[in-house]
Amino acid sequence: MAAQLNLLGKNILVTGAGRGIGRAISITLSKQGSNVYALSRTPSSLESLVKEHKSIVPIVxxxxxxxxxxxxxxxxxxxDGLVNNAGIMNDFAPVHSLTRQQLCAVLETNLLGAINCTNVVTEKMIKEGKSGSIVxxxxxxxxxTVYGGIMPYVISKAGLDAATRQFAYELGPHGIRVNSVNPGLVWGTDMTNANLKSNPELREKIEYRTPMKKLVELDxxxxxxxxxxxxxxxxxTATANIIDGGALNCIIY
Structure with a gap:
């Protein structure tokens, strides 16, 4: 029998679910019939999400x-699943002037926060003998290297890719898969809006060197x-998956 999505009735936690990518993922999962638990630090964002999709369970x-x-x-x-999406980007700062505080603030959210969520979720999965997937x-x-001024963000996400592989290695025997998705700038997110505001020519540059000739979209x-x-x-499992329309792997002259 051909494989199916089989997401109906699955319990899935999404972090950073109030806006942008996390919100879009939560809505799509809800439409697939999953039991979505949406975690966000912003109550107002969760309130509007649940108002639109009443089956989603909010967690502040x-x-x-x-x-x-x-x-x-x-x-x-x-x-049954976890999406570690919560993330922040530091204010743009050259590498020679970075402070410990700037580095730690981003690492706490983007890397350590994801590790903590994965630990808690997978410990319960293992105790219950339940297989599943972490993204x-x-x-x-x-x-x-895409552009300058984002060293803390890059380090945090590189660490997340390494953690993905390590979790996949150790959790595989329990039937738990772990993968990462690696998008470029995603149109319509707060992070992309901030990047384009600080560098108005960035969108044109990205579209020029992208074979698909457009920015990544939420879908x-x-x-x-x-x-x-x-x-x-x-x-x-244990994979990193580029979503950028071919920009990194193709040279556009």
């Missing part, structure tokens, strides 16, 4: 707060995440 929390996040996830049902939302900036990322959460990818 900041992945920066290790213990509070752990308690809130431990109170949930055992998950980490990373960046194509871990695979090639491009959401579709890939859904694939990794689903049974269609049942033997895929």
């Amino acid at each position: 929390g900041d992945v920066n707060d290790w213990e509070d996040t752990k308690r809130k996830i431990e109170d949930l049902k055992v998950m 980490n939302v990373s960046s194509n900036s871990t695979l090639s 491009d990322v959401t579709g890939t995440v859904i694939y990794f959460l689903s049974d269609l990818s049942s033997m895929v």
Whole structure:
């Protein structure tokens, strides 16, 4: 029998679910019939999400707060899937002037927060003998230098890719898969808006050197995440998956 998405009734936690990529993923999963638990540090964003999609369960929390996040996830049902999407980008700063505080602030959210969520979710999965899938939302900036001023962000996402492989190695025997998706700038997100505001010519430059001649869109990322959460990818783990329209792997003259 051909493999199916098989997401109906699955319990899936999405972090950073209030806006942008996380919100789009939560909505798509809800439409697939999954039981979505949406975690965000911004109550108003969750309120509007749940108002539009009443089956989604809101969780107000900041992945920066290790213990509070752990308690809130431990109170949930055992998950079938987790999307580590919560992430921030530092204010642009050249590498020679970075402070420890700037580095740590980004690492706490983008890397350590994801590790904490994965630990809690997978510990419960293992105890219950449940297989499942973890998807980490990373960046194509871990695979090639894209532009300057974002060292903390790049380091945090490169660490997330490394954590993806290590988790995949150690959790594979329990039937738990772990993959990352690595998009370029995603049109319509707060992060992309900030980048384009600080560098108005960036969009034109990216589109020029991208074979697909456009920025990544939310649906491009959401579709890939859904694939990794689903049974269609049942033997895929420990991978990093570029979503950038071919920009990193093609040279445009």
